[in-house]
Amino acid sequence: MKHFVAILLAAAFTLATLPHASSQEHRTRVRQATAARWEVDSKGDSTLHIRILQVNIYHRMRDIRNYQKMVKAVKKVYPLALEAARRMKSTDIDLAELRYRDRKKYTEEMEEAIKEEITPMLWKMTRYEGKILLKLIDRETDHTVYSILKLYRSGFTAGFYQTLARLFGNNLKLQYDPDGEDEMLEQIVLYYKAGLL
Numbered sequence: 001m002k003h004f005v006a007i008l009l010a011a012a013f014t015l016a017t018l019p020h021a022s023s024q025e026h027r028t029r030v031r032q033a034t035a036a037r038w039e040v041d042s043k044g045d046s047t048l049h050i051r052i053l054q055v056n057i058y059h060r061m062r063d064i065r066n067y068q069k070m071v072k073a074v075k076k077v078y079p080l081a082l083e084a085a086r087r088m089k090s091t092d093i094d095l096a097e098l099r100y101r102d103r104k105k106y107t108e109e110m111e112e113a114i115k116e117e118i119t120p121m122l123w124k125m126t127r128y129e130g131k132i133l134l135k136l137i138d139r140e141t142d143h144t145v146y147s148i149l150k151l152y153r154s155g156f157t158a159g160f161y162q163t164l165a166r167l168f169g170n171n172l173k174l175q176y177d178p179d180g181e182d183e184m185l186e187q188i189v190l191y192y193k194a195g196l197l
Helices: 002-017 061-097 100-123 127-141 145-152 155-167 183-193
Strands: 028-031 034-040 046-052
Touching: 061 100, 061 127, 061 183, 100 145, 127 145, 127 183, 145 155
Parallel strands: none
Antiparallel strands: 028 034, 034 046
């Protein structure tokens, strides 16, 4: 019965988000979690193609609570991961323009500025939110936080922060795996980006 209700709700949601049919024009619309495309063949007949994102159904309360906890964490830390990716691109551009001997000073100044701005937010995070943030930074930049520190500062600095993170129960070398362990996180991020959360 629960599956039937879920399928019925998904069908109603899909029908509510479809554009109106028009046999004369080809439309592609993305609205919320569905993508609908009308194709008109040579005879003037319209065919509707719909792509619907996967919807997971959780039966146990523990799974529902875990999902809700992850949604809350993504809402809180995903903007920080996007900001980290933006700053990394900006820093790469700035470093390319600097001479080699000026790069170290620039990265030290950047580190201090980021510490002043981000540290108050990090103190308000739980370990779980920190873990989600580390994975999302890896998702957005294609680099673990450890490798970013090693790239911009030094192996010693990266090792120091890794040791500090391990003391607090985290790991800067966490990698994002959207097809494995982080499948639920990837779905939540897609919903967040689509404006559904």
